[in-house]
Amino acid sequence: MDDLRYQVDLLTALNQKLKAEERMYRLFFDTSMRAFLYINYENGTAETLGSFDKFFDFTINEAARLPELEDYFSEDSVENFRRLIFVEKEGKDRQALDLKLKDDKTWVCVDVSVFKNEAGEPVEKIFSFTDVTKQKQHQEELSYMAYYDYATGLYNRNYFITKLKDFVDKAGERNAVVSVMLIDIDDFHHINDSKGLVTGDEVIQNLGLFIHDLTEDNVIASRFDSDIFCIAIFDPCGHRSVDTIYRSIKEYLSKPMKLTDMTDESVTVSVGVAEYPESSDNALTLINCAEIVMYKAKRQGRDSIKFFDTAILNSFLKEVSIENKLKEAVTGSGFFMNYQPQFNAKNKRLRGVEALLRWQDSDGNLIGPAQFIPIAERNGTIFSIGDFVLNESIRQYMEWKKKFDLNVILCINISSVQYGKPDFVPKVMATLNKYGMNPELLELEVTEALLKEDFKQITDKMLELRDYGVRVSLDNFGSGFSSLALLKGLPVNTLKIDKSFIEGMLKDDASKVIVESVIDMAKKLGLLTVAEGVETGEQLDYLTEHTGCDLIQGFYLGKPTDEAGIEELMLRLV
Ligand code: C2E
Ligand code: MG
Secondary structure (H helix, E strand, O other), rough: HHHHHHHHHHHHHHHHHHHHHHHHHHHHHHHHOEEEEEEOOOOOOEEEEOHHHHOOOOOOOEEEEEEHHHHOOOOOHEEEEEEEOOHHHHOOOOOEEEEOOOOOOOOEEEEEEEEOOOOEEEEEEEEEEOOOOHHHHHHHHHHHHHEOOOOOOOOOOHHHHHHHHHHHHHHHHHHHHHEEEEEEEOOHHHHHHHHHHHHHHHHHHHHHHHHHHOEEOOEEEEEEEOEEEEEEEEOOOHHHHHHHHHHHHHHHHHEEEEEEOOOOOOEEEEEEEEEEEEOOOOOOHHHHHHHHHHHHHHHOOOOOOEEOHHHHHHHHHHHHHHHHHHHHHHHHOOEEEEEEEEEOOOOOOOOEEEEEEEEOOOOEEEHHHHHHHHHHHHHHHHHHHHHHHHHHHHHHHHHHHHHHOOOOOOEEEEHHHOOOOOOOOHHHHHHHHHHHHOOOHHEEEEEEHHHHHHHHHHHHHHHHHHOOOOEEEEEEOOOOOOOOHHHHHOEEEEEEEEEHHHHHHOHHHHHHHHHHHHHHHHHHHEEEEEEEOOHHHHHHHHHHOOOOOOOEOOOOOOOOEEEHHHHHHHHHHH
């Protein structure tokens, strides 16, 4: 009897242990976030464990109903699920595949293991189902990012280059043309600075989406860099497609862009075009050529399209050579100054001298400032060049001052890039101090290009200079876009009328009218006027007899010359 009780107690204890263990295993499965399906072919049963109902609202307890699970998978995953159900037929005991459920969103990793009897027949199978949606999305994002630009849906730079190479290869085989258009938003940094990065991104996105709509089998596009887009056209018909695309973009941009912050933004673009095979037979070089002309379009006033040709290539190569020599020259001694006299129109007395920079490059060639100053402005060497001009001309001026004690004005040309630097005014004042020059005898010449920058900052600086007594003149007036109306708010002392008007003055009535009315208006505003480029006695006579022009500068009365030439002139005056 005791023996029987002992047996019962033992069985009860074993049973309790089994229950505890089963509970423990169930907990493992239930908290694993996975679903499991156990199939037993020997007794024809099926059992589920874990989060089975998270994936399937289906109760399965017979092995024969396993194929019904197919209904839960998306169309393109059904076939693979079927392969997993009969995985042993492929000679495998285990296999896992990522499959998509019917909702077309959820990705499940289905992992199946097969257990066989001694005869090699499958007797048990275990399926595990794991939700891998997040990992899949991440993978898809990564592969998207490998080829596309997120903001615009356009190709990214690398993928675009690969595709462009395919176009070039195809064009080689078929004697076709491939055009590459590089499109850059004009003054994009202004949009970013004035309206913020978010608005800047919106402008890029809008234009990008528009460009995306222009793409088709033979037209591919990419966001190439921040605000630069690149379009490639496989074009058996030459220029026509480029023109059509450019016209569409111009038309789209002809109306201001409506932005989500309820403001409008007027956007223009500069476009450079290079073509296979004319410009190059290499995809990367084609892009470089398009870039060269795109920057040329930008420099020549923006909002335009330019096509690459050999003349442009030659001028580019020349610029590159000047640029390289400039960098060397900044540390060397190739620079020196010339000075051109400026005379009082009425009594022809010397009013001042304009300092004009000269450069003899390392090969001994004399290169004119009109050629190298714009390059120096772009590559930043203008700052050291500008420092040299300021120092050297003020030093020279003070030498003359000591020798001849004349109260003539020293005029120095200042690039808008130099003027824009925060330390510009302090630097001028420090140089004047260093040589002991009276600020009232210095006149800084700035060009109209300056007026494209922040008007308030420019005028504030002019007022600061004026407070110190330094004079400011507006050079080459009329050659650009500035108008007389603009002069009203500009604290300048002197207006230099561009030599193109003086040259035309006695040839065409329009130039004559412009010269006369500019002089009249400047007088009313209390400004001195200088006629630049006076080359003949007739021009001089006309200016002195028929206009109230105050000052004359030009080859007729005096060409730019070295220090000795100016000393001779000064010697005659003392
Ligand atoms: P700019 O300031 O308008 O200087 C006058 C230019 O006209 C000078 O050319 C001068 O030689 C030329 N010129 C003077 N009279 C006549 C004339 O009767 N007929 C003709 N055809 N030309 C005349 P340059 O020296 O070649 O200078 C060209 C430009 O380069 C200057 O134009 C100025 O904008 C710039 N530049 C010259 N030196 C400097 C400098 O030190 N710094 C900066 N930032 N720019 C400079
Ligand atoms: Mg000048």
